[in-house]
Amino acid sequence: MSLAHALLTSLLEQPSSGYDLARRFDKSIGHFWQATHQQIYRELGRMEKAGWIHSEPDPEAGRTRKRTYAVLPAGRDELMRWAAEAAPLTELRDEFLVRLRADAVVGPLDMVPECVRRRALHADKLRAYRAIEARDFAPEAEPTRRRRIHHLILKAGIQYEQGWIAWYDEALQVLAQE
Amino acid sequence: MSLAHALLTSLLEQPSSGYDLARRFDKSIGHFWQATHQQIYRELGRMEKAGWIHSEPDPEAGRTRKRTYAVLPAGRDELMRWAAEAAPLTELRDEFLVRLRADAVVGPLDMVPECVRRRALHADKLRAYRAIEARDFAPEAEPTRRRRIHHLILKAGIQYEQGWIAWYDEALQVLAQE
DNA sequence: TCCGACTATGCAACCAGTTGCAGAACTGTA
DNA sequence: TACAGTTCTGCAACTGGTTGCATAGTCGGA
Numbered sequence: 426m427s428l429a430h431a432l433l434t435s436l437l438e439q440p441s442s443g444y445d446l447a448r449r450f451d452k453s454i455g456h457f458w459q460a461t462h463q464q465i466y467r468e469l470g471r472m473e474k475a476g477w478i479h480s481e482p483d484p485e486a487g488r489t490r491k492r493t494y495a496v497l498p499a500g501r502d503e504l505m506r507w508a509a510e511a512a513p514l515t516e517l518r519d520e521f522l523v524r525l526r527a528d529a530v531v532g533p534l535d536m537v538p539e540c541v542r543r544r545a546l547h548a549d550k551l552r553a554y555r556a557i558e559a560r561d562f563a564p565e566a567e568p569t570r571r572r573r574i575h576h577l578i579l580k581a582g583i584q585y586e587q588g589w590i591a592w593y594d595e596a597l598q599v600l601a602q603e
Numbered sequence: 604m605s606l607a608h609a610l611l612t613s614l615l616e617q618p619s620s621g622y623d624l625a626r627r628f629d630k631s632i633g634h635f636w637q638a639t640h641q642q643i644y645r646e647l648g649r650m651e652k653a654g655w656i657h658s659e660p661d662p663e664a665g666r667t668r669k670r671t672y673a674v675l676p677a678g679r680d681e682l683m684r685w686a687a688e689a690a691p692l693t694e695l696r697d698e699f700l701v702r703l704r705a706d707a708v709v710g711p712l713d714m715v716p717e718c719v720r721r722r723a724l725h726a727d728k729l730r731a732y733r734a735i736e737a738r739d740f741a742p743e744a745e746p747t748r749r750r751r752i753h754h755l756i757l758k759a760g761i762q763y764e765q766g767w768i769a770w771y772d773e774a775l776q777v778l779a780q781e
Numbered sequence: 782t783c784c785g786a787c788t789a790t791g792c793a794a795c796c797a798g799t800t801g802c803a804g805a806a807c808t809g810t811a
Numbered sequence: 812t813a814c815a816g817t818t819c820t821g822c823a824a825c826t827g828g829t830t831g832c833a834t835a836g837t838c839g840g841a
Contacts, residue, residue, distance in 0.1 A: 458697075642829085
């Protein structure tokens with residue numbers, strides 16, 4: 426049940442509507458825990474039933490159905506309880522590696538263009554992360570605890586993308602030997 | 604539908620029973636695409652219905668229900684078709700990072716022991732991969748195309764684990780600043 | 782000969798995530 | 812004022828993965 430807890434975290438950082446949450450999510454926690462808006466709405470409903478959050482019509486919403494969600498004490502407690510739990514190790518799970526292994530048996534199918542494409546996508550992500558880093562974690566800014574942790578999390582993403590870029594470079598070398 | 608194709612690959616490498624497949628899977632493709640035996644049996648059933656594979660009672664099975672599965676030409680064609688397709692990028696999806704971000708809001712909850720534990724698990728995996736590398740990809744062995752690709756895939760795992768180990772080392776440093 | 786461990790297969794229920802679609806209000810513009 | 816595009820919410824159906832359990836045969840040892 427990571428999504429519920431990811432949403433709790435995000436709502437604690439700032440109470441917001443489902444839609445805003447979905448968009449903000451994409452730009453923060455979404456970098457390492459993706460969710461569609463459907464999932465988010467469904468989960469918000471469950472969380473409200475569980476008494477973790479509370480919603481009311483957005484005061485600035487006019488006649489729209491927009492609602493603002495905020496975390497209740499029970500939700501905060503639940504988040505603390507959950508965060509302290511041990512999490513299962515995230516294992517490598519990569520469809521492209523399955524395809525590459527298939528290529529080793531039934532190929533060669535020329536995986537080079539796909540490697541090039543994927544390397545570029547990882548490079549895009551890395552660039553985006555670097556931009557966030559430059560903007561939000563400039564060395565002269567005061568490093569509060571929260572900032573240090575957010576930076577650390579961002580570095581996980583940077584490390585992940587860099588690893589793949591390096592690997593695709595090697596893959597291209599290996600696949601070129603033909 | 605990666606699992607079906609992962610199984611086709613594995614069955615092409617060697618026809619086998621569901622049970623053997625499940626065990627072999629754990630030691631090869633399972634390193635980057637996990638599946639339980641339930642999933643494997645269900646998928647084998649579907650694949651047989653689709654005409655991709657064919658099964659018959661294992662000749663050495665005696666009175667057990669053991670069946671051996673082998674790939675049919677249609678299955679091989681399907682695998683080739685699929686392997687050449689573009690795959691969506693595998694995004695970072697890590698529950699621990701969600702917990703860490705929760706800790707930044709409601710903490711500190713002392714994530715150090717969990718970091719230590721996770722670092723050790725990654726180190727275990729890395730050691731296992733290194734052992735496979737030393738055993739199967741010794742530099743003096745003749746590097747066929749298939750071997751080169753299998754080695755490349757293994758290196759993806761090595762790179763992945765190394766990346767996390769380095770990151771957890773940094774995380775421990777950051778979390779110690781308190 | 783009984784028992785526990787292991788091999789081998791499978792059903793049923795459940796949960797999380799995905800896809801496709803749609804309704805309703807608001808905003809800008811032709 | 813009519814329309815297109817965007818914001819915001821949500822239902823329904825489906826797929827893939829997980830969990831718990833059931834069954835049935837084999838093998839070795841107390």
